[in-house]
Amino acid sequence: MARTASGRPLTPWLLIVPSLALALFIIGYPLYNIVFQSLHEVSRFGLIKDFCGLDNFRKVMADPVFMASLWRTLWWTLGVVGGTVLVSVPVALILHQDFYGRGVARTIVMLPWSVSLTMTAIVWRWAFNDEYGMVNVTLQRLGVISSPIHWLATSNWAFPVEILVGVLVSVPFTVTIFLGGLSSVPGDIYEAARMDGATAWQQFRKLTLPLLRPFINMAIVLNVIYVFNSFPIIWVMTQGGPSNSTHILVTYLYERGFRLGKPGEAAAISLVMLTMLFCFTLLYLRIQPKEGEGS
Amino acid sequence: MQVRLTQRLTRAAIALTAIGLTGITAQAETVRVTVAYYSDKTGPYFQQMADAYEKANPGDSIKIEVVNWDTLLQKLQTDISGGTNADLAIIGTRWLLDFVKDDMAEPLDGYMNPAFKNRFIGAFLAPGQISGKTYGLPIAASARGLYYNKEMLTKAGFPNGPKTWDDVIAASKKIKASGSYGFGLQGKEIETDVYWYYGLWTNGGEVVGKNGKAAFNSPAGIKAATLYKSMIDQGLTQPGVTNYSREDVQNLFKQGRVGMMITAPFLIGQIKKEAPNLKYGIAPVPKGTTSATYAVTDSMVMFKNSKVKKTAWKFLDFLFTKDPRVAFTSGEGFLPTTKEEAAAPAFNDPDIKAFVNLLPTARFAPTVTGWEDTAKAVSDAMQAIYLGKAKPADALKVAAEQADKALGQ
Numbered sequence: 123m124a125r126t127a128s129g130r131p132l133t134p135w136l137l138i139v140p141s142l143a144l145a146l147f148i149i150g151y152p153l154y155n156i157v158f159q160s161l162h163e164v165s166r167f168g169l170i171k172d173f174c175g176l177d178n179f180r181k182v183m184a185d186p187v188f189m190a191s192l193w194r195t196l197w198w199t200l201g202v203v204g205g206t207v208l209v210s211v212p213v214a215l216i217l218h219q220d221f222y223g224r225g226v227a228r229t230i231v232m233l234p235w236s237v238s239l240t241m242t243a244i245v246w247r248w249a250f251n252d253e254y255g256m257v258n259v260t261l262q263r264l265g266v267i268s269s270p271i272h273w274l275a276t277s278n279w280a281f282p283v284e285i286l287v288g289v290l291v292s293v294p295f296t297v298t299i300f301l302g303g304l305s306s307v308p309g310d311i312y313e314a315a316r317m318d319g320a321t322a323w324q325q326f327r328k329l330t331l332p333l334l335r336p337f338i339n340m341a342i343v344l345n346v347i348y349v350f351n352s353f354p355i356i357w358v359m360t361q362g363g364p365s366n367s368t369h370i371l372v373t374y375l376y377e378r379g380f381r382l383g384k385p386g387e388a389a390a391i392s393l394v395m396l397t398m399l400f401c402f403t404l405l406y407l408r409i410q411p412k413e414g415e416g417s
Numbered sequence: 418m419q420v421r422l423t424q425r426l427t428r429a430a431i432a433l434t435a436i437g438l439t440g441i442t443a444q445a446e447t448v449r450v451t452v453a454y455y456s457d458k459t460g461p462y463f464q465q466m467a468d469a470y471e472k473a474n475p476g477d478s479i480k481i482e483v484v485n486w487d488t489l490l491q492k493l494q495t496d497i498s499g500g501t502n503a504d505l506a507i508i509g510t511r512w513l514l515d516f517v518k519d520d521m522a523e524p525l526d527g528y529m530n531p532a533f534k535n536r537f538i539g540a541f542l543a544p545g546q547i548s549g550k551t552y553g554l555p556i557a558a559s560a561r562g563l564y565y566n567k568e569m570l571t572k573a574g575f576p577n578g579p580k581t582w583d584d585v586i587a588a589s590k591k592i593k594a595s596g597s598y599g600f601g602l603q604g605k606e607i608e609t610d611v612y613w614y615y616g617l618w619t620n621g622g623e624v625v626g627k628n629g630k631a632a633f634n635s636p637a638g639i640k641a642a643t644l645y646k647s648m649i650d651q652g653l654t655q656p657g658v659t660n661y662s663r664e665d666v667q668n669l670f671k672q673g674r675v676g677m678m679i680t681a682p683f684l685i686g687q688i689k690k691e692a693p694n695l696k697y698g699i700a701p702v703p704k705g706t707t708s709a710t711y712a713v714t715d716s717m718v719m720f721k722n723s724k725v726k727k728t729a730w731k732f733l734d735f736l737f738t739k740d741p742r743v744a745f746t747s748g749e750g751f752l753p754t755t756k757e758e759a760a761a762p763a764f765n766d767p768d769i770k771a772f773v774n775l776l777p778t779a780r781f782a783p784t785v786t787g788w789e790d791t792a793k794a795v796s797d798a799m800q801a802i803y804l805g806k807a808k809p810a811d812a813l814k815v816a817a818e819q820a821d822k823a824l825g826q
Contacts, residue, residue: 166515168498252657253669272657275604276804363605364659365800380491382789382823383515 159389166383178390187366187374188391194281195350195370202288202349203342206296209289210341214300215330228301235294243358246287250274250359277367280360284368287355292348296341303337304330343406350399371395448729449480449503451496453489453715455557456686458748465744470735477728497521497720504723505733507556510544510716511782511789517547518786523719524550528730536737541754544781545716553716554737555754556745559681560712560775561615563703567696569597569676578677578700582619582644585677585703589653592676600648601666601678604658604803610795611711612663615679615702616641618709618780624791625783629825631791634817640705642802642809649803659800671695681713685768686750699771701778712779714754752776787823794819 160178163171182188217228234242249256250273258270274280307330315325353372356362362369362377369377371391379388452463460483467479482503484492490512496502508516516522529551534542537555545553565578573591575584589599603612614624614633622637648654655661655675667684669675671692679702688695702710717736719729735741742758745751752772753759759773782788798816801807807815 165519166512167494167519167521169519252660253674270656272660275657275660361606363797363800364804365797365806377793380494382793383490383494 156389156392159386160393162386164384164386164389166385168385174386178386179394182378182387182390182394187369188371190366191362191369191371191374192394194368195372198281198285198288198356198370199346199350201282201285202292202352203345205285205289206292206345207338207341210293210296210300211334211338213293214297214304215326217297218301218304231297232294234291239291239352239354240358242291243287243355246283246355247274247359250283274360275364277364280364281368284356284359287359288349288352291355292345296345299337299341299344300334303334307333339406343403346402347399351395446476446725446728447478447480448505448725448732449482450732451482451484451489451493451503451506453507454483454485455749455751456683459483462745462748466736466741467732469741470732473735474728474731477731479732500722502720502722504725504729505717505719507715507717508553510553510555510714511784513545513553513716513718514547514784514786516718517552521721522552523721523723523726524552525554525719525730526551528733533734533737536755536757538754538756538759538776540712540776540779540781541714544714544784547784553714553718554733555714556717556736557715557749558712558752558754559683560752560772560779561611561679561681561702561710562772562775563677563679563700564670564684565677565698565700566670566673566675567698568673569595570698573676578698579703580700582616582703582705586648586653588676589648590651593651593653597673598655598669598675599653599677601669601675602645602649602654602658602661602803603663603666603678604661604800606662608663608792609799610792612679613641613645613795613799614711614780615709616644616705618711619702619707620644620705621707624795625785625824629785631817631820631824633795633820634813637705638813639809642799642813645799646802646805646809658803670697682752682769682772683750699768701775708778710775710779712776712781714781785824786826787820790823791820 159170161173161175163174163177165171213231217224217231221227250258252258252270252272252275255273257273258267261267262270271279273283311329312325315329320328351372353376356368356370356373357376360368362373372395375388375391375395378384378391450463450467452459454460460481463481463483467481470479471477480503489508493502493506493508513522534551541555541558542551545551545555563578565575567576569592570576570578570588572595573588575588579585579588585600592599603609617624617633617638620637620640622635622641623632626632645654649658655666655669661669663680666675666678667680667687670678670684671688673692673695685699688697701708717733719726719733723729736745737755739755739757739761742753742755743761743763746753746758747761747763752769753761753764758764764770764773794816797819798807798812801812802809
C-alpha cells in the first residue's frame, strides 16, 4: 500500500480526492464569485464593472435600514428558534405517550411541514386580513375584540405575527428530532425513578431533559441556520414593510439585489450573513465538547 | 448489382444530408421573444401572432416565452448574465435606461422609416427614447383614472364623480355616514408611491425636478401628504391603509365597499368578470390646482447580442400593424398606442375613451437612473406618514435625501 512520507496510507486520500474536489468546487466557486462581486461595481444585469474595494460594504453599513434589519434578524432568529423549542418539547412529550389516535395526532403535527413555506405564508396572509381574515372574524365572533385589528398594517403586530408563523412552520421538523431522541431513551430508568419516588416534574428535569439535550442542541443549530436565512414568510406577508419595519437581512438583501438592482451590495450583505452564521457555528462547536464532558 | 446499390445508397445519403442541411439553415432563423404575462390571454395571443407570422414568412420561426411580471426582470437579468437571453423582450419602460447603460438594447432608429414612426401616438413613443435614440416600442400603455361607485356617489350628491379633492372629502364624509369607506387609499407594495403622486401632481408638484434631483419635498408634496393623512385620520379611507396593496383596494371596490379609488383601465375587465352588477363611473384624477394623471408604457426591446436582428425586426413590424395591435390592446384592456388602432371600433367604448381623454395631462415615469430607489424611498415615507410615525415634512425630507443618493448616479 502506498504511504505518505509521514507513514500514513495514501490510498484513502486518493479515494476521496474526486468527491473532495467536487465539493470544494461546488462550495468554492459561488463563494469566490460572491466575494468577487462584493468587491466590484456590478450592474443590474450582472455585468462586472470597476473594482471598488470595500465600497459596497461601506454603502450597506451606512444604511440605517441595514443595521435595523440586522438587529431584527437576531430577534427573529431568537424568537422563532426559542419559541419552536419551547413549543416542541411538550408536543414531542405528548406525542411520545401511547394514546388512542396517536398516529393521527402525529400526522396533524407533521402536516405543515409538507406544505411549501410560500403557500403557508400566503394562507396566513389571508388569515390575518383585516376585513375577511379568519383570525379577525373568529376573534370578533367570540367577542374578544369589537373592531378588526390591523395585523399586518403596523410593525407592532406584523413582526410578532410573522414570528408566530415562523414557529408554527418550524415545529414539525423540531418535533421529529425530539421524537427520535425520546425513542432512544430507555424506559427502565423511569421505572427506577418512580420506585425512588420521583415526581413527574423531577423525572422531566433530571432524566428527560438531560437525555434530550444533544437533540435540543441539534435542533437549535439546524433551526438557527434555516430561520436566519428564511425568506418566504416575511417577504410574502409584508415584504419587509410597512416602512422597512419588518425587514430581516435576507429580505433586505433580496430587495437591494433584485428590486433595486444592486447585486454588488447584495453580495456584500450575503457575506455579512455568512460571517454571522460562521461565528455562530464556531461558538456552538466551542460549547459542544464541554457539555459532552459534563454529562 | 451490388455496386449499383451502393451507389444509389450513397446518392440517397447525399440527398438526405442536403435536405438536412437546408433544414438546419432554415432553423437558424429562430427569433425568441420573452413576453410578460398580463392575463391568461397574453400567451395565446402571442402564439397566434407567431403562427400567423410563420405562415406569411415560411422558414422563419418565432418562439414565445411567457414570464410573470414579478419575475420578469429577474429572469432577464439571469438570462443576460448567462448569455442566453431572447432576441426580443417586453420590459417595463422604467427599466430601459439600465438596459441602455449596460449596452444591452439595440437602437431601433436604423430599422424605422418615417412611416413606421408615424404609426405611433407621439406621447407613447417618447418614453422609449433615450438621448435621441429609440430603444423601446410601446407595446402596452395605460393611464390612471378615478373609479367611483355610482350608487354611493349619487347618494352623496356627486352623480358624475368628484371633480376636486374637496369633492372627494365631501363625498367621503357622506359615504362614511352611511357605513362604507369613502376614498380607497393604497398603502403597501408596488405603486404606493404613485398613489401619492396623484395628489402631488394635481397640487402642482413634481417628483424629479429639471436638475435631475428629487423635487417632491415641496409645499405641494406636503399638501398632498397632509391631505391623505387627514383623510385617514377622519376615517374617510378604509382603516389600516398600510395593509392594502393596489389589488386589495381594487377588491374593496369590486365588493362595493369603497366609494372611490384611482387605478388603471384593467379594472374595467375585472369588474365585468367578477362584479357585473356593480355600477361604476370613471372620472379624471381629482383636481387640486391642476389636472394630472400617471401613464405607463411597457416597451418591446431588441437585444444587441441578437443574431437574427433582421427577422426579429420583421416580427416587430408585424406586431405593430393594425390588426395585431387591436387584438392585443382590446384583449388586455390597455390603451391604444398607434393611431390606426385608436380609430378602431373596438375602442369606441366610453370607459376606454374616458382614459384616452386623460392622456393630454398624463405624466410618465421619467427615464432616470434611481427611479426604483426613489419609488422605494417615497413608499417608505408614505407608510411612515400614514401610520403617524413621521410628520409629512420630515418624512419627505428624509425620502428626498435617500432619493438624491440614487437619482442620476
